[in-house]
Amino acid sequence: MIKIYLIVIVFVFIFLPKLIFGQQRSHLLFFKDNLIHFNPAHAGVNESKIQIGSRSQWLGVKNAPRVNSLRYISAKKNNVTWGYNLETDRVFIENKNSISADYSYQLKLGDQKTIYLGMRVGVYTYNFDINELVRVTDEPNEILEAVRGYVGNIIGVGLYYSDVREKAEHFFSYAMPNIVSLRRFKTENGITTEVTDRVHHYFTGGSSIKMSENRLIPHFLVRHVKYAPLLYSFLVGFDYRKNFEIGFGITNNDYLSGYFSLKKMEKYNFGIGYEFPNSTRKTALRKGTVEFNLIYKLNRSVEQ
Numbered sequence: 001m002i003k004i005y006l007i008v009i010v011f012v013f014i015f016l017p018k019l020i021f022g023q024q025r026s027h028l029l030f031f032k033d034n035l036i037h038f039n040p041a042h043a044g045v046n047e048s049k050i051q052i053g054s055r056s057q058w059l060g061v062k063n064a065p066r067v068n069s070l071r072y073i074s075a076k077k078n079n080v081t082w083g084y085n086l087e088t089d090r091v092f093i094e095n096k097n098s099i100s101a102d103y104s105y106q107l108k109l110g111d112q113k114t115i116y117l118g119m120r121v122g123v124y125t126y127n128f129d130i131n132e133l134v135r136v137t138d139e140p141n142e143i144l145e146a147v148r149g150y151v152g153n154i155i156g157v158g159l160y161y162s163d164v165r166e167k168a169e170h171f172f173s174y175a176m177p178n179i180v181s182l183r184r185f186k187t188e189n190g191i192t193t194e195v196t197d198r199v200h201h202y203f204t205g206g207s208s209i210k211m212s213e214n215r216l217i218p219h220f221l222v223r224h225v226k227y228a229p230l231l232y233s234f235l236v237g238f239d240y241r242k243n244f245e246i247g248f249g250i251t252n253n254d255y256l257s258g259y260f261s262l263k264k265m266e267k268y269n270f271g272i273g274y275e276f277p278n279s280t281r282k283t284a285l286r287k288g289t290v291e292f293n294l295i296y297k298l299n300r301s302v303e304q
Contacts, residue, residue, distance in 0.1 A: 026067045027251075030291060031233075032217075038158070038177050039202065043074075044104030047073075049295050049297050049298055051073070051293070054068050056290050063093070064287070065092075066089075066090050067090075069087045070086045075299055080104070082102065082103060083102035084102070094126065094128055098122055100121060100154050101121055102118055112164050113164075115161050116162075119156065121153075157179060159174050167210045173205065176201055180197070214238065218235070220233065237259075244261060254277055254281075256277075257276075266297075269294070272291070275289040
């Protein structure tokens with residue numbers, strides 16, 4: 001038991017000093033069911049599966065933010081689970097594509113409590129489609145010609161804690177999807193361009209409270225990035241006899257949300273969610289966001 005706590009303490013103190021950097025990254029409505037998007041430790045929490053996710057923001061706006069993902073989670077063996085991720089993230093003229101692998105190790109703290117420690121490694125490419133810019137002239141622009149894509153490394157870490165009791169289950173998660181803080185300068189034709197990728201910090205938690213054959217599921221997410229506003233989201237879900245889950249939430253960026261997940265099928269879970277703006281400011285962009293989440297369950301975890 002002492003060794004387990006030492007591992008956790010070392011994990012926290014090694015990576016905690018690196019929390020001070022940041023840059024904006026995608027936010028998900030289905031973060032509870034797709035925590036592996038932020039946290040590699042979550043790969044070991046559930047059974048083996050294939051998961052597909054898609055999020056389209058500001059419906060009707062050309063080149064609005066869009067995130068797509070494909071994941072495979074292996075069966076658990078000797079307390080170890082592997083995950084493999086493909087992601088695309090597009091925002092206006094920016095296109096980010098990444099491929100990564102996750103390692104999750106399970107530490108049992110008794111019959112009820114479990115800690116998962118995770119690590120992610122991978123690479124990503126960042127490209128800029130300057131042809132999508134609306135310009136007032138077709139004359140060559142040396143500043144635009146100096147904009148170039150680049151390749152970056154992914155090294156992510158995460159921790160997931162669960163406490164399963166008779167009438168309630170609780171979880172807490174902390175993760176940095178990428179601890180590599182990239183600051184890149186390039187000079188071309190006398191023009192210097194700078195690219196900065198900052199570290200993200202995700203805190204999530206929640207409970208699943210038993211109510212007869214149903215469950216009440218409050219859960220939250222907090223995202224911290226240096227030089228960016230703190231983002232937090234709070235949702236409450238209601239699970240009806242494991243057949244379906246419906247929920248509503250609020251985010252501090254002037255958006256309300258609702259979601260529906262169908263769980264009755266043996267092999268599939270399917271969810272759809274929608275976020276709609278509730279800002280009264282005249283300058284606010286009043287466009288909604290739609291998100292899909294599909295899970296195909298494979299064989300159960302194998303313990304040896």
